[in-house]
Amino acid sequence: MAKVKFLKENVEIDVPENVNLRDFCLENDLKLYLFPENVVNCRGKGFCQLCRIKVDNPEKLSPPTEKEICTVGFEGPQYRLACQCSIAENCELQIITRPRRIWGWREHPVYQGLIKEEEKAFGF
Numbered sequence: 001m002a003k004v005k006f007l008k009e010n011v012e013i014d015v016p017e018n019v020n021l022r023d024f025c026l027e028n029d030l031k032l033y034l035f036p037e038n039v040v041n042c043r044g045k046g047f048c049q050l051c052r053i054k055v056d057n058p059e060k061l062s063p064p065t066e067k068e069i070c071t072v073g074f075e076g077p078q079y080r081l082a083c084q085c086s087i088a089e090n091c092e093l094q095i096i097t098r099p100r101r102i103w104g105w106r107e108h109p110v111y112q113g114l115i116k117e118e119e120k121a122f123g124f
């Protein structure tokens with residue numbers, strides 16, 4: 001059992017090991033998607049990227065799948081797809097659901113400010 005703090009939702013929940021994080025979030029009413037993503041997503045197939053999460057301690061999760069490497073891999077190890085990962089061991093973890101995207105406009109100063117704002121708010 002891992003103690004997971006979902007920072008945007010401000011809740012701390014015990015998450016069993018080896019349970020798919022997308023399934024866990026949906027079962028526990030954690031806002032992994034907002035409208036319209038809650039309707040239009042790939043249902044855990046690993047290609048829409050709408051279930052992106054950011055974790056403070058990525059090595060505590062299952063190893064990244066090929067789909068994660070191909071989709072969010074370039075953003076860094078902290079970015080994962082909830083539908084493709086589970087918690088691998090007993091630990092404490094912090095998760096940001098729906099983190100800001102860092103591709104596309106990432107070099108733009110305004111966007112950099114928004115990313116830094118989120119990092120400052122949540123500490124990573």
Ligand code: FES
Nearest residue numbers: 044046049051083
């Ligand atoms: S639900 Fe589509 S990538 Fe995870």
